Amino acid sequence: MELISKIPKIDFISKAPLSMVFSALLIVATVYIWIARGENKFGIDYVGGFEYVVQLKDGASVDQLSAALKTAPTKIFDGAIIQSFSGSTDHSVRFSSREEAKVVRQELIAALKAGLGERFEILKSDFVGPTFGEELKNKALLAVVLALVGITVYVTFRFEFAFAMGVLVALFHDVIIATGIYLWVGHELNGAALAAALTVIGYSVNDTIVIFDKVREEIFKRKDFDLKDLLNEANCMMLSRTIITTVLTLFSALSLLVFGGGAIQDLSLFLVVGIVAGAYSTVFIACPIVYWWNSWRVGRLTERVS
């Protein structure tokens, strides 16, 4: 069985301006969401604060939970955000407070008892100090930067700087777009998102490397070549491979997203978007960038080989 029985001839590179505009729009949208979400885009891992996972029982509703927190005599829960996990009776309550963890817990239990009686259970509680959160956020940022730089260096070392440029731009693109959609559906950036971002960076470069590998192989085979044709050809030859590997990894990621629950959902949503963006950016971002970069630096690849 074959997905694509005859290798197609598609001029991906010439369609690049269009795809670049499309990606640019998505990136602008991400920047907008990033700004619009303000501080609440970060989970307590990265800004500090309190988070409780409350399970509602015997038909207690989210509205009752929210009312219980609003009517509490204390000011601790004033800015509380309630987030519900789809298809679950578990709800996360998040807020920041200068009070001691002990006091916060007592007040929360009192407020929930007053509003819900015995129809709740606290499954999980987290407190992260604000300075510690800030520190974790900086570390997370450093991790993303290091991974991007590390992979760029690796690709430069294994291929050529022009290829590394393509990879770097494509990876930035994937992480930004995955972050945008992740934030847009209401998730917050936390440790799970960091794990997913780094996985996307490590994984989405794979398709790109496979194409570059093919391009390099053809460069060595042929005496005379046009880089644009070669990139297009490699993309076409590898098209079924790109699609199949992406789909197979998506099987895992989607199944984690749909059936995984809790923290796994956060992680896999980011992954799913990142994996799709990664396949798209291989063809429509990374390859055109290599071509443009190379044309600008006047045929460095050609010199190398001849």
Next chain:
Amino acid sequence: MDTSVRNRLIVFLASLVLAVVFLIPTFFPDKFTDRGSWISRPIGLGLDLSGGVHLVYQVEGDEAVNSQLLTKANSIRADLRELKIPVLKTGLDSKGQLEITLASNRRTEEAKNKIAEAYSDLNFVDSVPDGERIRLVYSVSELNREKIKTQAMARTIETLRNRVDQFGVAEPLIQKVGSDRVMLQMPGVQDIEAVKRVVGSVAKLEFRLIPTVTGTAGQVMMKDRSGVPIAVEDQALMTGDSVDNARVSVESGQVEVMLSLNSEGTRAFRKITTENTGRQLAIILDNTVYSHPSIREPITQGSASISGGFKIEEATQLAIVLRAGALPAPLKAIEERTVGPTLGKESIRSGISAILIGFVAIVLFMIVYYQKSGALAVFSLFINGFLLIAFLSAFGATLTLPGIAGLGLTLGMAVDSNVIVFERIREELRNGAGRDAAVSAGFDRAYSAIMDANMTTLLSAVILYFLGNGPVRGFAVTLSIGVLTTVYCAVFVSRLGFDLLPLRGKKELSI
């Protein structure tokens, strides 16, 4: 059979045997409870799955330095008293420098010489005249500060170990994080406040006299347990260092903590009670006055008791901290997490079903699309999962919720390597290569792409391990080990399959 194939088959079978050996403890966890009895351990569950308490404490090292300085101040005061140089007061200024105020400036040089001679680690900073009085200011060198902090850190960990051991929890984890932090994990525990009371309180015990006349010099105000202010002398006559053991006693409904003093403490206590019969002695814990009984007669047998309307639970916790000793510095909780016992079970169940569903989809696709070769890829995927779990066990890794996701994802990414090879073989077949030539070229040419793809994933995973926090590090661990098993399975195991099995279909190769 060709020798190369035979040798590779032996290596493959050996790796399976090794994996089984690694996995024995995981399948029979009851028989391998103690560490070191086998080369691997049962795969443990991370706190996010097992439930329990996770705490990260910041050790306030500066406070340890301050408290050492104040102890020094007391002994300087005593030394100068021997030289008949009265010290009016001692204390720390805002920069953490030690201030010693002499009642008169006539014998300043003598005092300075004595201090310079006996306390070489103190650096003289300044002397500030104040009428008749004079204030001497001393500092500690940065090197000494660091030394004190390092010692405080070591003692904190030791004391926490002692306290946690007495808490009676299976497999607690105490770990130094960075230069000034301690991480503490206690699986199965839910009451984080109780943990913080026992583990996190400084437990500085002091015995001080209550002044007979209030409002004179040499007194400080403290509060008792109900918050009522009470004046006590500013010098402690005895501290928790004199305590040898502590236990709870209940007599006619009154809960007390009985202290047995060590020999030095017994001597000191005898002296205190003899010299101060009739006065009140305050028993102070972390700057709160617990009780202040009157000394009726000299106490010689070396025991004291703290009462104060305790509940049994409270007294038990107090006895634990007094036995384990005081912390050299206060602790500040910067991260506190508790996970209930039910959450983890649900998570494991849904996580595993998610992996299985994804896996079934992959299996179906591979067999339909690549037929017999696809079946071989599925076999190699099984081996991959098996080896991955075995290596997790060999490294004593714990499985966290993100770690489960890592397991599922690894399988999804691992099959990519097979696809790269298979597509390459198809290409070679299309170009007219024979079966063996196509297989051989397929693996050889796909090799560099497979290595590159896995190296970049490994790079990301390692960065995540070092810069991530908490359970996501479990994800990094599964992903990293997964990369290694994937390369082995895709390059070595699948290749062996092609060399060993005919994998014939309608054509020469079913792919």
